[in-house]
Amino acid sequence: xxxxxxxxxxxxxxxxxxxxxxxxxxxxxxxxxxxxxxxxxxxxxxxxxxxxxxxxxxxxxxxxxxxxxxxxxxxxxxxxxxxxxxxxxxxxxxxxxxxxxxxxxxxxxxx
Numbered sequence: 001x002x003x004x005x006x007x008x009x010x011x012x013x014x015x016x017x018x019x020x021x022x023x024x025x026x027x028x029x030x031x032x033x034x035x036x037x038x039x040x041x042x043x044x045x046x047x048x049x050x051x052x053x054x055x056x057x058x059x060x061x062x063x064x065x066x067x068x069x070x071x072x073x074x075x076x077x078x079x080x081x082x083x084x085x086x087x088x089x090x091x092x093x094x095x096x097x098x099x100x101x102x103x104x105x106x107x108x109x110x111x
Contacts, residue, residue, distance in 0.1 A: 045071035
C-alpha cells in the first residue's frame with residue numbers, strides 16, 4: 001500500500017483571475033479542481049485552481065511555484081494517468097474574506 005502525500009498551500013495569483021467575483025460564495029470544506037496548465041508562460045508546471053459552482057467554473061489562481069510546489073503537484077497529477085482534460089480535487093481549508101488575496105484561500109490536496 002502506498003503512502004499518501006498531502007500538501008496545503010495558499011492559492012497564488014488570485015487578484016489576476018475570477019476570485020474577486022466569486023469570493024462571497026466560497027466556504028471552507030468546498031471542493032476545487034486542480035488542472036494542469038502546461039501552456040502557462042510563466043511556469044511550465046503550472047496547475048490552475050478552479051472553483052466549480054453549479055454548472056459554472058471560476059479560475060481562482062494557481063498552485064504556487066515556491067518550494068517547487070507546482071512542479072510536484074503537476075507531476076503527481078500526471079502520474080495518476082487521468083488523461084487529457086481530467087483533474088485532481090482539493091479542499092478549501094481556510095477562506096479569509098478580509099485577508100490580502102495572497103493569504104485569502106488555503107487549499108489541501110492529498111495524493
